[in-house]
Amino acid sequence: MKAEFNEQALLKGLAENDSKAIETIYKDNFNMVQAFIINNNGSYDEARDIFQEAMIALYEKAQSESFVLTCKINTYVYSICRRLWLKRLQQLGRYTNQVDSLEETVQVEEDLEIHEKRNADFNMMETAMNSLGEPCRSLIEGFYIKKMDMQSLSKEFGYTNADNAKTQKYKCLMRLKKLFFAQYNIGE
Amino acid sequence: MDDILLLQTIERYLEGKMLPDEKAFFEQHRKNVPEVDQMVVEHTMFIHQMEDFAANHNLKHSLHLAHEKLLANGDINEGGELTTKAKVVRMWTKYRKVTAIAAVVGGVIAFAISGLVAYFAPATNQQYVAQLGAKIDAKIEQQDKKITDLINKSKLPVGVDIKGGGSAFLIDGNGYLVTNAHVLDGATFANVYNNQGKEFKAIIAYRDEKRDLAILKIDDEDFKTVKSLPYSIKKGSIDLGEEVYTLGYPNFPRNQVVNNIGYISAETGFEGDTLSYQIQMNANHGNSGGPILNKNGEVIGVLSTKQLKADGVTFAINSKNIFRIVDEMKRKDDKNDMVKVSSSSSLRGNDRVSQIKKVKEYVYMVKAYNK
Structure with a gap:
């Protein structure tokens, strides 16, 4: 019962981007995943990529309100990584015949589909941001990602007052929206 | 300029910063002008997307930090010998009994086979x-x-x-x-x-x-x-x-x-x-x-x-x-x-x-x- 409680607390911490919770989950699961990937024709860099991808998928799952933990965190993380890695191997045209199947796994196909859809959206946002140009990009990043307030933003960028910075931010936002939806509508 | 003003208004509306009178007026305006309504919907979706994007960005950063920290502490390692300890310990607790039986059976078989293997070892395959x-x-x-x-x-x-x-x-x-x-x-x-x-x-x-x-x-x-x-x-x-x-x-x-x-x-x-x-x-x-x-x-x-x-x-x-x-x-x-x-x-x-x-x-x- 206690272990289960701990796992719930960890997931809650992960959903809040709490560094302590992230480190704990990371420490408990990384070595297992790394060993699996290295033993199956992968490199250290690939192991890190796949593991972090799985952490993001877990984060997304932990954030949704309807989330229920039906298995242990390590089973879930391992299943995601296994699925992602087999897929990656297939894409790269590399094969392995000794995929380790001693670990318990759960069905994760649906979760991964949602995760991939989200990744596609993020990529569109990234592309839109990249084609925005400076200083628009930094302004938007400062406000929406780093969550800085208008006062310090105007100081950093050298605007004479916060109102001017705000107007500039709206102009940038409108351009970003245009860029984003242009891709979005093509993608749909 | 009008667009900017409208955007500003929509943001205030979405953040719930409007006064009740203003809010009622704006909602009426939304009903009357479909373009404005469309813009509110679009902007809601966009802001949501931006927030997710920001969260994703921040999480990636945290993961990167966690990785570097654990690497520096030696809890995980790259390049050297692999530590599969976590996996092994878990497997051990899970399969302890099976392992014991397998070890006994394996021991007996290994003993019998080792004689055969020595006989057929590659060195004797000169022929x-x-x-x-x-x-x-x-x-x-x-x-x-x-x-x-x-x-x-x-x-x-x-x-x-x-x-x-x-x-x-x-x-x-x-x-x-x-x-x-x-x-x-x-x-x-x-x-x-x-x-x-x-x-x-x-x-x-x-x-x-x-x-x-x-x-x-x-x-x-x-x-x-x-x-x-x-x-x-x-x-x-x-x-x-x-x-x-x-x-x-x-x-x-x-x-x-x-x-x-x-x-x-x-x-x-x-x-x-x-x-x-x-x-x-x-x-x-x-x-x-x-x-x-x-x-x-x-x-x-x-x-x-x-x-x-x-x-x-x-x-x-x-x-x-x-x-x-x-x-x-x-x-x-x-x-x-x-x-x-x-x-x-x-x-x-x-x-x-x-x-x-x-x-x-x-x-x-x-x-x-x-x-």
Whole structure:
């Protein structure tokens, strides 16, 4: 019962981007995943990529309100990584015949589909941001990602007052929206 | 400007910063003007998307920090030996009983089998498999000795017998080479020659007859250490059908490096030997101990034997074993503690011809002697 409680607390911490919770989950699961990937024709860099991808998928799952933990965190993380890695191997045209199947796994196909859809959206946002140009990009990043307030933003960028910075931010936002939806509508 | 004002209004509306009167007015306006309504919906979605994007961004940053921190603390590691402790401990608690029973059964079976294995060990397969160490023709050797004597004074002490020879390649720029143990059969020391015929004294640092691998250490002041080798030694598994090539000195004792190409034709060696695998390639006496490289310039094996009654069936010892014997050597002898097996290849993406140009510098001919 206690272990289960701990796992719930960890997931809650992960959903809040709490560094302590992230480190704990990371420490408990990384070595297992790394060993699996290295033993199956992968490199250290690939192991890190796949593991972090799985952490993001877990984060997304932990954030949704309807989330229920039906298995242990390590089973879930391992299943995601296994699925992602087999897929990656297939894409790269590399094969392995000794995929380790001693670990318990759960069905994760649906979760991964949602995760991939989200990744596609993020990529569109990234592309839109990249084609925005400076200083628009930094302004938007400062406000929406780093969550800085208008006062310090105007100081950093050298605007004479916060109102001017705000107007500039709206102009940038409108351009970003245009860029984003242009891709979005093509993608749909 | 109007658009900006509208956007500002929408944001205030979404953040719930409007006064009740203003809010009611705005909602009425939304109902009346479909364009405004559409814009509110669009903006809600966009802001949501931005927030998710920001969260994703921040999480990636946190993950990166966590990785670096754990790496610095030594809780996880990259590059060194793998720690699979977490997995092993969990498996242990889970399968403790099964393991105990299996161990007992396994013990009995192993005991019975070990007798059979000893009987059928690769060493006894001479009839079907030829080791590719060079065979020494006394006459040629004599001629060769004269030639080398003419070119540069040999570093051999007087009164030594040549016992055999083959190829070897550097695994550490400080002068550690890998070759086959059978190349050094009956020898007490060896000299190695680079592709320009330059001779270096070497000592036999370690040999493992079971795996048929040996490590030579160049012990010669004329040897210049190599900062980084162009190829890496691969730890992972091999792929059936993968194209491979080797460099070696099959014209032994002539100092001419020769390239052969082939592909991996089976994942195990002679009669299912799991230490080695099978390659379709022509090889001759003297090729023994040469590196097997794949298209990325990674060393994936050490060429060792060929089947006698079949054409071009050659066997190579899996490169994983190089790591094992290096570890065993370190354990046995503190002197060699600093050996670091080359782990990054700069040849990826180069074609074979330009790869060979770089690799051949580090493939040596071995002559094994007995005093």
